[in-house]
Every structure is written in structure tokens, then in C-alpha cells.
Amino acid sequence: MALYATITDAITQYTGLSPAAFFTISAMMLFVYKFVSGMFVAADDHVAVKREQQVTLREPVQIGSITEEELRPFDGSDPNKPLLMAIKGKIYDVSRSRMFYGPGGPYALFAGRDASRALALMSFEPSDLTGDIDGLSASELEVLEDWEAKFEEKYVKVGQLVSERTSTAEDETKVD
Ligand code: HEM
CATH class of the missing domain: 3.10.120.10 (Cytochrome b5-like heme/steroid binding domain)
Incomplete structure (x- = not known):
């Protein structure tokens, strides 16, 4: 419990936010990060997609x-x-x-x-x-x-x- 109090005190002291606001904002940032990065194809996947297109597109x-x-x-x-x-x-x-x-x-x-x-x-x-x-x-x-x-x-x-x-x-x- 002492650890929890220390952490919440530290959050308030360093960010000026209440612990509830801090965790809500952190969760929203994580969601946005996941959402935006999900819109891009990983480099390896891109190569796989290209190769698949070449296989299906015959001369x-x-x-x-x-x-x-x-x-x-x-x-x-x-x-x-x-x-x-x-x-x-x-x-x-x-x-x-x-x-x-x-x-x-x-x-x-x-x-x-x-x-x-x-x-x-x-x-x-x-x-x-x-x-x-x-x-x-x-x-x-x-x-x-x-x-x-x-x-x-x-x-x-x-x-x-x-x-x-x-x-x-x-x-x-x-x-x-
Ligand atoms: C509202 C009317 C139309 C719009 C906005 C429209 C738009 C387009 C666009 C943007 C392309 C792609 C061009 C490219 O990237 O090379 C295209 C291609 C094409 N359009 Fe339309 N089009 C319309 C009506 C028609 C009509 C009435 C026909 C024929 C009945 C037609 C036949 C074609 C064909 C055959 C292609 C593909 C050509 C190819 O193989 O490169 N379009 N059209």
C-alpha cells in the first residue's frame, strides 16, 4: 500500500495530474499508438505481399x-x-x-x-x-x-x- 501511495504521489508531483487522469491519458495514448501502427504493414509482411502478387500474376x-x-x-x-x-x-x-x-x-x-x-x-x-x-x-x-x-x-x-x-x-x- 505504501508503494501505491508513493507512486500516486510521484505522479501528482511530476505531472500535476491526478492518478486517474494520468492513467486515462496513458491508456488513450497507448490506444492511439496501437491504432496508428496497425495501419502500416511491417516490412517483412510487405515483401510477402509482393511475392504473392508475383506468383498470382502470370505472364x-x-x-x-x-x-x-x-x-x-x-x-x-x-x-x-x-x-x-x-x-x-x-x-x-x-x-x-x-x-x-x-x-x-x-x-x-x-x-x-x-x-x-x-x-x-x-x-x-x-x-x-x-x-x-x-x-x-x-x-x-x-x-x-x-x-x-x-x-x-x-x-x-x-x-x-x-x-x-x-x-x-x-x-x-x-x-x-
Ligand atoms: C462517372 C463516370 C466515370 C468515371 C468517374 C470513371 C473513372 C475511371 C477511372 C478513374 C479509371 C482509372 C483510369 C486509370 O487509372 O487508368 C477508369 C478506367 C476505366 N473506365 Fe471509367 N469512369 C467512368 C465511366 C466509364 C464508362 C461509362 C465506361 C465504359 C462504359 C468506362 C470504362 C472504363 C474502362 C474500361 C477503364 C479501364 C481502362 C484500363 O483497363 O486501363 N468508364 N474510369
């Missing part, structure tokens, strides 16, 4: 000629498959932009599809999720060309869409 693989139907499963729902999207029949590997096109992403609706019409019209309408660009105006086609140029520059082209599957397994390995 784009050429897929050859496939139909729109065959493109569908590449919508990011299977993490073992690349994330693909087509513009004007050309298929691009957009796996590196999983945050855009992966499940839950703002542009997930375009994944596994030819989104030409939707992009030309800047539309999210399900009925515009098609490679059919019939009847588009010159300015809409220009918008589509800008998207195509962006994709050409940013992503690797891994194949093309065909209306009917005519190629053989050997043709599929052909690099375009």
Missing part, C-alpha cells in the same frame, strides 16, 4: 482463336485462369488490372466478353455487351478506336474471337 499466354462463348469463363471468377476481355474481336489479357475487371470491380461486366459496343457508347447496359458494332456513328467508332489504342498499348493481345470454332488444337498454339 500472358496466347490462347489463339476462340468463340465468344469460350471467352466467358475468363471473367476472373476462376483465379487460376487469366482475366480476358475483347475489343473488336481482339482478345487482351487484362489480368494486371484485376481491380478494374475482376469480380466486384467497377468494370467486371466487361470481363470474358467483347465489350466493343459498350465502350463505343460508354454504356453499362447489358444489351450493349457485345462485339456487334453495327449502326454506330463516326464519333462512337472514334471513341472505340481510342479504347482499342489504349488496350493495344497497355495489355498483351492473346488471341482473337471467331464466330465458329474452326481451328485445331495445333492452330491454337500459334502466336499472333
Whole structure:
């Protein structure tokens, strides 16, 4: 008890605070410290996160000629498959932009599809999720060309869409 009295006396003498105020402030400071430090990733964890990203992000693989139907499963729902999207029949590997096109992403609706019409019209309408660009105006086609140029520059082209599957397994390995 004498020790307790000595400590509380010392706290009051050195800090000018009552022991209750001193312990309350100390607890709050500890909480803030824990909260703020919890917002940062430890250096070792950061390395682990980077390594994990490298493992999951594989080099784009050429897929050859496939139909729109065959493109569908590449919508990011299977993490073992690349994330693909087509513009004007050309298929691009957009796996590196999983945050855009992966499940839950703002542009997930375009994944596994030819989104030409939707992009030309800047539309999210399900009925515009098609490679059919019939009847588009010159300015809409220009918008589509800008998207195509962006994709050409940013992503690797891994194949093309065909209306009917005519190629053989050997043709599929052909690099375009
Ligand atoms: C309120 C309207 C919109 C806003 C604020 C918006 C914003 C953005 C932003 C900030 C990005 C990221 C750009 C980057 O970091 O490279 C982006 C990318 C993109 N936006 Fe939008 N957007 C809008 C509407 C649309 C519409 C209507 C479409 C098409 C129908 C669209 C299609 C895309 C696509 C495809 C990408 C990804 C391009 C890529 O793969 O790099 N956006 N948007």
C-alpha cells in the first residue's frame, strides 16, 4: 500500500495530474499508438505481399482463336485462369488490372466478353455487351478506336474471337 501511495504521489508531483487522469491519458495514448501502427504493414509482411502478387500474376499466354462463348469463363471468377476481355474481336489479357475487371470491380461486366459496343457508347447496359458494332456513328467508332489504342498499348493481345470454332488444337498454339 505504501508503494501505491508513493507512486500516486510521484505522479501528482511530476505531472500535476491526478492518478486517474494520468492513467486515462496513458491508456488513450497507448490506444492511439496501437491504432496508428496497425495501419502500416511491417516490412517483412510487405515483401510477402509482393511475392504473392508475383506468383498470382502470370505472364500472358496466347490462347489463339476462340468463340465468344469460350471467352466467358475468363471473367476472373476462376483465379487460376487469366482475366480476358475483347475489343473488336481482339482478345487482351487484362489480368494486371484485376481491380478494374475482376469480380466486384467497377468494370467486371466487361470481363470474358467483347465489350466493343459498350465502350463505343460508354454504356453499362447489358444489351450493349457485345462485339456487334453495327449502326454506330463516326464519333462512337472514334471513341472505340481510342479504347482499342489504349488496350493495344497497355495489355498483351492473346488471341482473337471467331464466330465458329474452326481451328485445331495445333492452330491454337500459334502466336499472333
Ligand atoms: C462517372 C463516370 C466515370 C468515371 C468517374 C470513371 C473513372 C475511371 C477511372 C478513374 C479509371 C482509372 C483510369 C486509370 O487509372 O487508368 C477508369 C478506367 C476505366 N473506365 Fe471509367 N469512369 C467512368 C465511366 C466509364 C464508362 C461509362 C465506361 C465504359 C462504359 C468506362 C470504362 C472504363 C474502362 C474500361 C477503364 C479501364 C481502362 C484500363 O483497363 O486501363 N468508364 N474510369
